[in-house]
Amino acid sequence: MNLHPSTFWQRECTLCGACCVAPDISALQKPLGLACRHLDAGCRCTNYRQRPPVCRNYTPDWVCGEVAPLPTLELRVARYLEIYGLAAPPDG
Numbered sequence: 001m002n003l004h005p006s007t008f009w010q011r012e013c014t015l016c017g018a019c020c021v022a023p024d025i026s027a028l029q030k031p032l033g034l035a036c037r038h039l040d041a042g043c044r045c046t047n048y049r050q051r052p053p054v055c056r057n058y059t060p061d062w063v064c065g066e067v068a069p070l071p072t073l074e075l076r077v078a079r080y081l082e083i084y085g086l087a088a089p090p091d092g
Ligand code: SF4
Pocket: 012, 013, 014, 015, 016, 017, 018, 019, 020, 059, 060, 061, 063, 064, 067, 068
């Protein structure tokens, strides 16, 4: 398992969707690994103006640089969970 950043620091959110799927978010009753009910198919928040503080306060960091470039949301979520030690990485 590789927990170290292998990419450059990324400060811009690219709307990859991983942080709206991977973590559990108690304020939204969102379980680990399942997409937030407010996330649309394009990885945009449909509740942006009323999103909770945990979402408002989330800022892009090196984890984004690790997950956002991956080609599918499934892979992005798997890597996000791996980094935080929340789930096993995908096979392969
Ligand atoms: S993981 Fe980072 S790049 Fe992806 S949606 Fe969240 S903040 Fe944006």
